[in-house]
Amino acid sequence: MSASATESPVERGSLLAGGTRARLLQAGPVEASEAVVCVHGNPGSADDWEGLIGAAASAGRRALAVDLPDFGDTIAPDGFEHTVVGYASFLGEALKELGVERAHLVLHDFGGPIGLVWVAMSPEALASITLIDTGILPGYRWHKLARIWRTPVVGELFQATATRSAFRMLLNRNEPRGLPRDFVEAMYDHYDRRTRKAVLALYRDTDDPGSAAPELTKLLAPRDIPALVVWGEHDAYLPSSYAERQREAFPSADVHVLPASGHWPFADAPETVERLLTEFLVQQK
């Protein structure tokens, strides 16, 4: 998804965090204790962030992303809790392992609730936040696909019949410009049996993704944390009307609703998202 010719090279590796061997993408000064930390959503993987990691590193930042357990190439150990809290704890362990003390979080989709719970656990470690089609979602009602996943038997049937072509069609159907073919193919390559199972568990455990909104707003708003909000106007899963509402928790947020984008702006408008993120990061101390 790289858009810029001047991006820093992204290195691939792994780390062991909380008993999970996780795939890692990283660029920039790896010894820095302050880093841009990208958290993917569903379906997604660290690969989603390759372009943005490169761009952030080009702006002088250490930048990284990991495959969350049972996403991408990361296999969750037995007993791993496929819950928002479980994933947030994993994220905390991973950052500790990587020596990251201050994080510029970049969150997408389900990475939002996960990242925000981690923020609630360690608010002092948050340097800035970039919300891409995610955030604090008061009053949110699950989208249609999520409701299918959350329904026993129906969810399993759906996952069992999600062939490559059906997956491709489903994803593109709701995207205003369609998604790049290689992006969708890579996403499906990672959408294996483990991931499908993890998705069902995660969605079924999350009754209301907006339930923590009042507490998070109360915690974050007084801190006025630097925030960038990027939202595809035609997001079929998380309505772009939530973009402006992020100011309730992040009063100084710079909000961009991209008029021709869908749920994955970093895939359908990579140049714009990279520009916005790098400019935002340059402004941070």
Added chain:
Amino acid sequence: MPSTDPHSPIIGDGPAYDAVVVGGSLAGCATAIQLGRAGLRVALVEKQPDPKAFKRMCSHFIQASGVPAIERLGLLEPMEAAGAHRPRLHMWTKWGWIEAPPERAARGLNLRREVLDPMVRSTAAETPGVEMLLGWSGERLLRDGGSFAGVVVRNREGEESELRARLTVGADGRDSKIAELSEVPVKTYPHNRIAYGGYFEGPPPQHSPDSTIWFLDPHWAASFPTDSGLYFYAAMPTKERLPEFKREPEAALVKFLADLPEPPPIRDSRAIEPVLGKIDMTNRVRKPVAPGLALVGDAALAADPLFGVGCGWAFQSAEWLSDSVMPALQGEESLEQGLEHYRRRHAYELRGHAFFIHDYSNGRRFNPVERLMFSAAARDPRSAELMEAFGTRQIRPQQMMPRVMPRALAVNVRHALAR
């Protein structure tokens, strides 16, 4: 006889005019020029006292369909000499760019209203037979039996005078007072977008000197390179975006344009004057004639500015009216017949376009037919050419649909099979 001094209070009980035109903007001046050149006596009334006054909230883009009327007025060369651009159109859609083959693409006109309006007004003022009355506005209509017979005008000092004429022309814009006084039937259609725009200097946008339009479905944006090395950047999002534009118009415009796919270099540009916005643009369609009275330009049909038809239709409707009533005013037929010719011509030329424009102006997204046509035009040069001819109002919907629809279907089927 009223004075020819544009600033002098005139009039008294002078002889009747052949026509009194209320509104000295594009449509009114064009009407007065045409009638004056035919040897008729015309009073042209404009409420602004300054002959250099101009319409500020306007994209100034003139569709290719309006160019022949401008050429006939003898204004094309002076406009080009004043720096007008002759742009082709490049239209961004989510399916790709719609670009007619360059050698066949129609060319519109881009000249700032600050330059155009004084030019058209001075041409009208210099036309023999045309008496320009600046600083006067139409207050009441005069009647003669069942027919309108002129207008009572008033200046800023409150002086009033009667201008008696065989034909009264309302060219006083979207909120036409003449139309209101005449009580002609009017239909309104809701408009659910806002319009913000401004002139910038800086690096040229892509496709410059051509114009670029983004159909963001449902939002819209445009860049219009124009005279003096300036670029007019405009956004027409739906009204949900109003709060941010109201809060900081220039910042919101810059952000909106900068976040477009393949954006223009607006962030590296500088606004040379405040960004202006318009919130209420209700479409108004009025019956363009009544006994002894006609409406031209926006007074007759005020359509969504998104499609850039206002300026072109002002010139065109003035031409149609002049051509239609000239024989009557020269005594060759009744005025009633002349006005009926105009009514029919106006409806024939614009009704189809207006239907599509009004329908889209409620802020909705493309319907299936539009999606079919736009996607085909992005994939097929011939479809692009037809869409461009329709979009620049050179062919009417009834001419476009039978040619575009079968081809659009075929193009999209071929595209689907090739995937």
